[in-house]
Amino acid sequence: MEFGMFSGLLLALLAIAFLLQVDFIFYILYVCLGVYLWSRWYFPRTLHGLERRRVFVQRAFWGEKVSVRLVVRHNGRFSLPWLQIHESVPVQLTAGEEVNEVFLLRGRETAEFVYHLQARRRGYYKIGPLWLKTGDLFGLIPEKTETLPPDYLTIYPRIIPLGYLGLPSRQLFGTISSQQRLFADPTRPMGVRDYRSGDPIRQIHWKASGHTRKLVVKTYEPAISLETAVVLNLCTTEYTRYSRAQITEWAIEVAASLAAHLVNQRQPVGLLTNGIDPLVGTAVSSQPVFDSQSGRLLTDATPENAATHMPPHIPPRSGRAHLMKILEQLARIEAAETIPLSQWLIPACMHLNWGIALLIVTPKGDEATCQTIHRLVRTGLNPILLVVEPDANFGRVRERAAQLGFVAYHVAVRQDLDRWKRPLQVRV
Structure with missing residues (x-):
């Protein structure tokens, strides 16, 4: 009831009460006024x-x-x-x-x-x-x-149990051992770098930290590396347009499954991606924008500023908590028109330790992609190419990869991952 109508009713009751001099009408008037004042005071405070x-x-x-x-x-x-x-x-x-x-x-x-x-x-x-x-x-x-x-x-993305990855022992997957053991030798210091979450306290260089006024840790010459990094290519210009949405989701699932498997095998694993995180590059004062129908997080990234929305790399670490950090990033990540793999991959891997294994999840194994990966081989890294788009001529990709010094796998559908459960017979 509008206040104007209610006040009009009170005035009418008041006029009738004075004209007829009926006590009952005065009583009704007092009750109505009391109820109104009570409601006016009580309900806003209660809510x-x-x-x-x-x-x-x-x-x-x-x-x-x-x-x-x-x-x-x-x-x-x-x-x-x-x-x-x-x-x-x-x-x-x-x-x-x-x-x-x-x-x-x-x-x-x-x-x-x-x-x-x-x-x-x-x-x-x-x-x-x-x-x-x-x-x-x-x-x-x-x-x-x-x-x-x-x-x-x-x-989190869907995780497909891989069971046992039968990859060459040089990549240090699963439980296959090798005569070559790669690790960072603490007797051969090489320099310092900025502290990252998860670095051991004993590696902090306290004197250098005091001089630079920020935490730095010691680095050593690469004599060992038991680390793996999952490299996820989500640049949309490299995916086939008609199946882009499905294949990019599949690529994210493959990356999540690999990371989960490696952590379960107690292997350090990291994540590098050229996709975009809608929470990255957004002003602190602004609120995230969500789709009104689906409720999913939206991004304001454009081809011009997409690179500013790319998430920071997650360095290789082991443990369940670290896996959750990787899965959280993969939960938010979206494909976008960012930096192509051939331009992004080499600079992105410059900070990685020598001998690290790279699982490169990308839609195609064309000439440009293979040549870029070959450059990683020459720098002492151990890349493995994982092609996620259907390719009737993948045999050529496998041959090209073998000539350039790395291994290529085709994981266009879930059944392709099943083959990884069977150990490969390799020479070490």
């Missing part, structure tokens, strides 16, 4: 005082079901005659449930609602906001609205 929270696991693997629990507690003494809640949920994740409830909430009472999300697609999603609306029973005051700010859900 502000509601405790509300959203409880859920903010990271999930592909295919999992995520339970979200909404908790609303009313700390006031008096009941709320009605409270409506509505949660904004990504359409791609809904499991057929709609969060839109109206209920009575008594004083000191807590209400809980549970709904589920299905992790059908990797990504970084916005969950919420939660809208709360209340008012009085008679509609004497406008409805009041409050919100619970959104939270965010990270869905």
